Amino acid sequence: MNELTLSCVKSYYQDMNSLNSQKRVCNINQECYKKFMASIKKPDNMNTVNQLLTEANNQINKFPHLHEIEWNILLFEEGEFKFPHTHGDTIFIPYNWFNKKTHVEDKVNTLIHEKIHIFQRLFPLETNYLLVHIWKYEIFNLNKIENVRHNPDINKINYLDQQGSTFDNVYLNDKQGCSQLKNKRDHPYEQMAYWLVNVIGGKTVPNKQEKRWIQKFV
């Protein structure tokens, strides 16, 4: 793991509150950090990985900024449920995910989704231009809300939508290990990643302003 990614991992776990640590079946955040770090390994079968990356690259080759970002992939097993996610410039994929019998298209879309999170980290101003000027979300505050799911793929800003509502992803219950959320109002960084994957795959047609933004920045 490179220095940048390691410092992102450290600060992510340092910031984790006790509810989020318990959800990840750890007593304290440092235990989550240690479990996560101890589980990190390189992908076992680079052939499968490279096949998927070739397919993903074919899909994003018309989007130069996204395409140019390097693919750094590591595997993990503990500390962040079993969700693919990112820290720094690296995508973390659960053990066995590459061997799962999921449709290739779904896997490719997930890899592109995660790469968009790295794009958001590398281009925060461009990302926020889309959210604030085009989607008209408002930057509300930076306060942490206690029972919101800690997510390494989003920034620390709480946004308001055009109706003035927040995007809190609050846990459904107190059960350990359960990552289910009360509402599906994902943080704008997640919304943007899903949206852009659909645009890249031709499932969503961007409006004029969005199209201009994509041509300029992605």
Ligand SMILES: [Zn+2]
């Ligand atoms: Zn995501």
